[in-house]
């Protein structure tokens with residue numbers, strides 16, 4: 090089957106409570122048959138957070154294909170189009186094979202010693218001079234392996250001692266973590282993918298799962314085409330494949346999630362569709378929540394969100410009367426207005442209805458990137474490792490003992506610096522060394538003109554560690570060539586807490602080195618020591634780091650102590666927590682209705698959902714959570730940028746099924762790139778017609794930050810809203826022919842008060858026809 094034409098492949102229907110049938114998806118290099126494969130090497134998919142288990146085919150020392158693993162709990166053999174074709178990027182002739190350093194304004198090839206010496210010399214001078222650690226910023230990814238993040242976290246926190254560490258996970262799933270912490274006490278997904286097998290209703294909150302977690306969508310579609318299928322609700326301003334499949338589609342105006350959710354919760358309370366016993370026993374805050382949502386009757390919600398009141402009532406009935414409701418939340422919430430507040434309302438929905446911790450009653454505050462969960466767990470995003478609370482002296486002491494360093498070395502005097510603030514410090518000049526690993530901010534951050542200016546400022550020493558010469562690497566002072574998936578060994582954890590081992594299948598190209606080896610080399614050269622003068626980071630390889638991480642995770646929600654590399658070589662990935670009391674892992678959290686909110690255990694003392702203000706330990710203790718979950722309430726407030734006469738349309742941004750992020754990999758896989766080679770803008774016919782714009786016309790989209798030129802697609806989105814995919818930078822465009830086309834030329838520098846996640850889903854723009862733009 091052509092998986093470009095039909096990304097989801099053929100249906101394998103099944104009924105409630107049945108086992109999802111297996112279907113093994115495979116793609117090998119042209120002309121290569123199974124018999125020609127030299128060996129198969131264990132791994133999992135790296136182009137989304139679903140965690141689909143797969144084996145890598147090796148032929149003559151090169152990656153030559155992939156095959157889904159039938160025995161794994163996550164995918165039962167299936168793969169998505171990006172995984173089927175994306176591996177070809179590993180073999181691209183564009184791969185970086187030697188380090189580069191800037192000499193006389195130009196990047197030139199050099200050897201590792203020269204490149205690392207430059208980084209170490211600058212680091213030493215900054216660390217030993219006035220201001221010390223304050224000059225260092227580490228900006229990492231959701232695409233490295235657990236072992237790499239943990240090493241980076243220790244290096245940054247106990248070696249350098251800087252609080253300025255974060256990942257692109259801030260752009261991605263900071264809100265997932267924030268909403269889980271706020272409601273349940275710590276990060277960690279309550280649900281399991283087997284909830285799809287048991288549910289009787291599915292609600293997709295700002296999640297185009299068909300395009301972005303394609304194998305999870307196959308599972309949902311297979312239930313939809315079997316007996317007793319689950320009902321489906323989609324909340325998305327666009328007519329995505331998900332919206333077309335759903336029984337109720339609420340095409341709300343982007344930025345209005347909080348108003349909608351308040352309205353839905355009001356209906357559920359008014360109609361008596363909530364579980365008062367569960368609420369009384371397992372939650373705090375019902376009265377306040379009921380009071381706030383009371384102001385959102387269907388007519389008011391319809392007005393704010395731009396949908397029909399009757400549809401709001403239908404949606405409320407669908408989710409209010411289901412017996413096993415499954416919810417997934419993603420970027421339509423996390424990157425939109427009032428991100429954490431709105432995501433918490435989905436938690437509230439499940440708490441009010443007692444729909445948590447049992448089969449089918451699943452709640453996924455989704456992740457996006459394959460290893461984002463690990464960035465968060467290990468503290469490479471600035472959090473304290475092991476989901477510890479930076480504000481809890483006892484948690485800090487545990488880490489100081491584990492690493493054998495003075496407590497004062499580990500930054501904890503204020504919340505960790507979030508990515509947007511790290512970039513601000515770099516702009517202002519207090520951060521003087523910015524080390525970027527496995528992310529391409531010159532395409533993915535908002536307001537690109539500003540980001541390019543910051544990176545191009547030669548007073549800021551920029552290290553970029555990547556596998557290609559990206560738009561960001563072009564502006565760096567030192568470029569370090571990395572090995573990637575398939576060329577190195579490590580573990581990573583998907584959305585439903587399933588941990589997979591990914592083993593080295595082939596050698597990296599040229600002199601490229603694994604990110605782990607690069608971080609370990611830096612630690613060695615910097616000669617970081619513990620309190621007794623021994624090396625702070627004694628590890629030499631991934632398995633040693635995994636063992637060290639297990640010790641760090643012991644007794645915490647993400648307990649890995651029951652896992653080993655050997656055990657992960659079994660038939661299926663394993664869900665944490667996994668320890669002596671649960672040696673095979675744990676399918677669902679909170680099965681007994683006891684949450685991680687105990688003051689001595691929780692990951693945060695909480696924040697005000699509207700302002701982000703932090704509560705103190707005493708304020709938190711006074712609430713006496715005693716294992717109950719928090720029902721947080723918040724009023725709707727309009728987005729920071731709303732349409733005006735000059736910029737009358739709302740811009741929203743996102744993804745296509747064929748491309749991954751800034752396309753460094755999928756743009757180099759011929760089938761995927763051909764399926765979506767260039768950017769576009771989607772417009773509703775009622776918005777396009779008065780502007781004289783027809784399908785295919787070249788148009789300009791402008792915001793107060795910039796202008797892009799792209800082709801128009803008429804349809805696919807509600808009126809008043811336009812959509813631009815954010816994937817398209819410049820790497821494949823002749824420098825003389827570069828026309829701005831990245832969505833982030835237009836987006837604004839603004840973030841959610843609680844999670845600090847940038848707001849990519851709402852900006853004000855105008856669209857104009859380009860004279861002679863019709864082809």
Ligand SMILES: Nc1nc2c(c(=O)[nH]1)N[C@H]1C(S)=C(S)[C@@H](COP(=O)(O)OP(=O)(O)OC[C@H]3O[C@@H](n4cnc5c(=O)[nH]c(N)nc54)[C@H](O)[C@@H]3O)O[C@H]1N2
Nearest residue numbers: 295297301343344419420421425457458743744746749750
């Ligand atoms: N094909 C593909 N798959 C991917 C990725 C990829 O780049 N390509 N990236 C991975 C990563 S890192 C991530 S984070 C996930 C993201 O996965 P998704 O969140 O599914 O992807 P997006 O397209 O960013 O946004 C989802 C939807 O939000 C809608 N939306 C916009 N504004 C609003 C709003 O205000 N309210 C509501 N309710 N909806 C709104 C958009 O119309 C869009 O359809 O995908 C992962 N999977």
Ligand SMILES: Nc1nc2c(c(=O)[nH]1)N[C@H]1C(S)=C(S)[C@@H](COP(=O)(O)OP(=O)(O)OC[C@H]3O[C@@H](n4cnc5c(=O)[nH]c(N)nc54)[C@H](O)[C@@H]3O)O[C@H]1N2
Nearest residue numbers: 260261527528529533554555571573742750751753815849
């Ligand atoms: N407007 C708008 N902007 C967005 C979003 C949106 O929806 N709209 N979504 C946001 C989200 S959710 C995300 S996750 C970000 C993604 O944004 P980025 O993280 O910038 O996107 P990627 O292209 O995945 O960048 C990863 C980089 O790591 C490199 N790489 C891959 N594997 C390895 C490896 O093993 N080692 C090293 N060292 N490098 C490697 C790749 O070549 C690539 O350059 O974009 C965000 N930006």
Ligand SMILES: [Mo]
Nearest residue numbers: 260261457458
């Ligand atoms: Mo993401």
